[in-house]
Amino acid sequence: MESLDRDHWQRWWQLLVPPRVQASPTWALAVVEKSSTGGAPQLLRLIEAGPQVRSARTLDHAAWCGVDHLEKLARTLGVAAVVAVERSLLRELSRQLDGSLRMGQDFVEQGLLALRALKAHCGHALWTYPAVLELLPTPSYEAVQRTFDLLIPDDSALVAYVIEDDRRGVHASVIARKRRGQVDRVTTHRALAQVAEAPFASAWPTAYPRVLARVEEALAKPSLGVFLERATLQRIITGPSDQLSRELSAKRVVIDPAPTWLLGLLGGATMAAVANRGARMLASMLPAAARDRASGLAQRASTALRDSGAHPFALLGFDPLELWARLQDFYR
Numbered sequence: 001m002e003s004l005d006r007d008h009w010q011r012w013w014q015l016l017v018p019p020r021v022q023a024s025p026t027w028a029l030a031v032v033e034k035s036s037t038g039g040a041p042q043l044l045r046l047i048e049a050g051p052q053v054r055s056a057r058t059l060d061h062a063a064w065c066g067v068d069h070l071e072k073l074a075r076t077l078g079v080a081a082v083v084a085v086e087r088s089l090l091r092e093l094s095r096q097l098d099g100s101l102r103m104g105q106d107f108v109e110q111g112l113l114a115l116r117a118l119k120a121h122c123g124h125a126l127w128t129y130p131a132v133l134e135l136l137p138t139p140s141y142e143a144v145q146r147t148f149d150l151l152i153p154d155d156s157a158l159v160a161y162v163i164e165d166d167r168r169g170v171h172a173s174v175i176a177r178k179r180r181g182q183v184d185r186v187t188t189h190r191a192l193a194q195v196a197e198a199p200f201a202s203a204w205p206t207a208y209p210r211v212l213a214r215v216e217e218a219l220a221k222p223s224l225g226v227f228l229e230r231a232t233l234q235r236i237i238t239g240p241s242d243q244l245s246r247e248l249s250a251k252r253v254v255i256d257p258a259p260t261w262l263l264g265l266l267g268g269a270t271m272a273a274v275a276n277r278g279a280r281m282l283a284s285m286l287p288a289a290a291r292d293r294a295s296g297l298a299q300r301a302s303t304a305l306r307d308s309g310a311h312p313f314a315l316l317g318f319d320p321l322e323l324w325a326r327l328q329d330f331y332r
Contacts, residue, residue, distance in 0.1 A: 003191035011172040015162065015233060018080075018331045028077050030084040032067065040066045044087060048077060070129035084127040092125075093117055106182070109141040130330050137318045145181065147315045151261055152178050156223035157215050161189070163229045167202050171230045177219045191218060208254055224262070227254040238332050241325060261312040265321070 028048045032041035043064040065072055070082040096117045101110055116138040118126060123134070152158065156178055162171045173189040189197060192214045200207045208227045215222050228236075232252045236243050247253045248266070255262065313319050 001186045003187045005173070005188040005190045008170065008172045008174070008188045008190075011162075012174065015172060015230075026077075026079040027081040027083070028073070028079045030064070030067075030070075030073070030082065031087055032084055033087050040068075041084070041086060048079060067127040070127060074129055082129045086125040089121055089125040093121075106141065106145075108144060112138060112141055112144070132327065132330060135323070135326055137316075137323065139316050139318065143315050143317060147313060148178075149181055150315065151259065151312055153223055154181065155179055155220050157220045159212065159215055159222050159225040161204070161208070161211070161227045162233055163201050163204050163227070165229050165231045167204065167229075168198065169201050170197050175215055175219065179220075185219060187219075205251065205254065208256070212256070222257055224259060225254075225256050227256075228252060237328070265312065 026049060028046060030043060031045040031047075033044050034041055046064065067084045070084060074080070074082045097114060100113045100117075115136060119133060119136070119138060122128075126133075128134075158176045158178070159174075161173045163169075164171045170189050175187050175189075175191065176183050177185040179185075189195070189211075192211060195210055195214050200211065204227060208225070212222050212225055228247070229252065232247050236247060236253075239246075244253070245266070248255070255266075258266075311319075313321075
């Protein structure tokens with residue numbers, strides 16, 4: 001990790017946080033103890049984290065209404081999220097993770113092991129609001145690695161840029177290189193000294209090829225590049241399921257280069273047009289009815305690929321796009 005732009009790095013985290021949480025980036029942790037009589041867990045300590053961390057002694061215990069009512073507790077405290085955990089689970093998780101984590105393991109593998117350990121206790125020793133933890137799948141590390149190798153070739157770069165809405169600068173950027181199956185280098189626009197940020201941002205829909213060319217010189221030939229403005233990203237995150245298609249059609253999102261598997265998922269000649277001039281010319285020659293039929297064929301082909309096991313995400317055991325559709329409610 002080198003030539004990281006601190007502001008870009010911080011803004012990526014802000015972009016991933018749901019909009020309503022950005023206004024109130026606070027959370028609360030409730031440590032509870034199982035009742036000796038078999039009743040509901042009893043509150044031991046309530047910690048609110050935000051600009052200041054406050055212990056249970058400074059909070060009203062009357063706000064506690066049980067692990068089944070964490071949403072009500074969140075509203076009472078004015079926080080965006082609440083986690084309740086049994087005190088004994090902290091010790092149990094440490095024991096489990098100490099036995100499964102090893103030095104030198106891939107960070108993704110360690111994260112999946114930790115997630116699997118947490119999910120095993122969800123609902124009876126660990127409770128969360130919002131209930132995101134329950135939705136997250138836990139594929140094997142081997143499945144994730146094989147999918148990564150299938151979709152992203154070695155010795156290639158991944159590029160993502162979010163431009164400020166007024167086009168005066170780059171809001172966030174990240175460039176990563178894959179080599180020997182692993183991401184071996186991560187950087188930001190700061191590493192591309194030959195491409196001045198302000199002039200690029202002001203004309204990014206036509207200037208982005210300069211970034212791709214510089215990335216190829218400095219790291220590797222890009223296999224996937226995504227460019228869009230901040231407001232466009234927010235519309236995609238919070239909008240209806242076809243919002244990405246709308247933004248692509250309006251050319252407010254540029255995906256270039258776009259892998260074949262991604263074009264297949266996006267479907268249709270009009271989607272391919274955003275990344276390929278020849279496809280764009282072909283699409284413009286087709287009447288609307290023919291484009292509609294092509295889009296329908298692409299959808300049926302995608303379903304057939306999934307059913308045959310040849311779908312891009314078949315090895316994962318779940319479809320990330322379907323998962324996103326379920327998680328999007330939290331972002332809205």
